[in-house]
Amino acid sequence: MYYAVSFALIVTMALALVRAVLGPSVYDRVLAVNMLGTKTVLLLSVITFLFGRPDFLDLALAYSLINFIGVLAVLEFFRSRAQHAGPGDDGKR
Amino acid sequence: MLETLLDILSWLLLSAGGLFVFVGGVGALRMPDLYTRMHAASVTDSIAPILIIAGIMLQAGLSLASIKLAAILLFLLLTGPTASNALASAALLAGHFPEHAKPLDGESKQ
Amino acid sequence: MELLGLYYYWVFAILLMTGFYAVIAKLNLIKKLLGLSLFQAAVFLLYITMGKVEGGTAPILARGSAEQLFSNPLPQVLILTAIVVGISTTALGLGIVVRIKEEYGSIEEHEILEIDRQ
């Protein structure tokens, strides 16, 4: 059963990766990174039990703690850019 | 008897979680614009960890692993929606409005 | 099964050369650095792949069970430190790129060479 869940997670990672590669906007990529982060945490937690060594949950814990620093950095990136470029520059690409 | 019951329950939780994960992935791929995709991804990203980690916790029983799993779940539930919020803020800030919705008056002219 | 095992090495080869391609063919300096980190990641992957032992587990001795098969700890030690060294040196490279941008106003190789020629 762990295998089934892992499989679902990996397939979803692939779907998220497709979204990240296709885009179209940069925010879609960030969304995909975020999704993949959550899926990775879940995958790692499932796999620790698949391996039968639950003491390796530290890895999933690390990811669950620091994954969103990247998203916050993106927000800060756009915020500071909007602040410096001034209004009107709408960053559409 | 109790063990079988727990097993069945945890398998149910795990498969439901896997299903939600998959649905979220499909949603993120198929939805028409950024905000709907974000919706699909972030909602399932909240329910799927609850189900999957609850399923694993039933298997782990009362142990250090369960406490760690609870911590992982807590942090995922805290950070996931926050990250979605931050991402939506970033997108709005850069002038990326929902395609099928009119921007609110007053906020449209920044 | 045999081919599946070789797949790891093939991924290493392709990944390595993808990074190398970015380094030699792309003119943007940040892209070159990204290529270098891909190159680095490929090497990491090769080492870790070679450290794996069939039926082994991570080299952390569990209490009690003495007779257990463990994967090779040595490549892991080398790569563990290399990852942190890698990010530091990448940051150094990024620092140089930022300084180049400030001096030349560009991070494209051909434009920088052009300015140098003048």
Add this chain to the structure above:
Amino acid sequence: MIVVFDVFLLTLLLITAFAIVQTPNLFVAVMLTGIFSLLLASNFFLLDAADVALTEAAVGAGISTVLFLGALALTAEREAAPSSNRAIALLAVSVTVVAIIYATFDKPRFADPGAPVHQHVAPWYLEKTREAVDIPNVVTAVLGSFRGYDTLGEVFVVYTAGIGVLFLLGKNTSRRQDDLDDAPLGLRHYLIPRMVGRMLIPFILLFGLYVQFHGEYGPGGGFQAGALVAAAIILYALLEGENRALRVLPRGLLKGLIAGGALLYGAVGVVGMLLGGKFLDYSLLSSNPVQGQQIGILLIEAGVGITVTGVLLSIFHAFATRGKF
């Protein structure tokens, strides 16, 4: 079955790598690097390298995205047209790929216990760790004790890289200090990220300390802990603005940390010499050699953690205070 997962993840890894090289938008490339790091860490974990995966997690998720974004904010987000010698490069690369793939047929079978790599020092390490160091995590034992010189060298490479970045970007920042004070920096106006982020910082720090001191029993150690602690402070800087973060850990203190950690490592080695042993011989640190090894590993891991924290934070500040990011 695990192998199938692995093959799947490796394929995803390749796709991501192609996308990184192919996309002209550097911001997208950096985001894809984040994905690449996640997939790489999962792969490491599947290949039994829990310590390495933890390092990749701490560095890839917490640090590298932030650093690349900081550099992008100071340079440009798009690359210009690719070069003209693409065909030649592609040809050279393809030939090399074919050559390497041809060479792989001579390699030992994947995960073969009889492969030459596993014959020489590795069994000795696995065997000796129990009696000489007596800590469960063999990786930490090899890192700290058996190959202590190596690690010392790596720490000094990290140290040198940090000094290099400080030399390159530390001086004449484009914005003055009072200018920084006025600007409403950071994400102070974003209530939700700020509140949640503030809630998480103590947990990240706590987890960092756990990883630091639990490194002898589970995956972890100085390198991972240093990256995690640095990530926590970077999170604080993102949320509250550069200035407040610098008030908590001023530049002078960071420089002290960079040098202090490396010095602590070296000092442990010198103490071993003074006690009549060899450089980095921890056995003499206590009357019981095994206990001495454990004390030595604890100390040098602390040194590693301190240096890595200092270097990564200094690099972050160097990028962040320089420009608009």
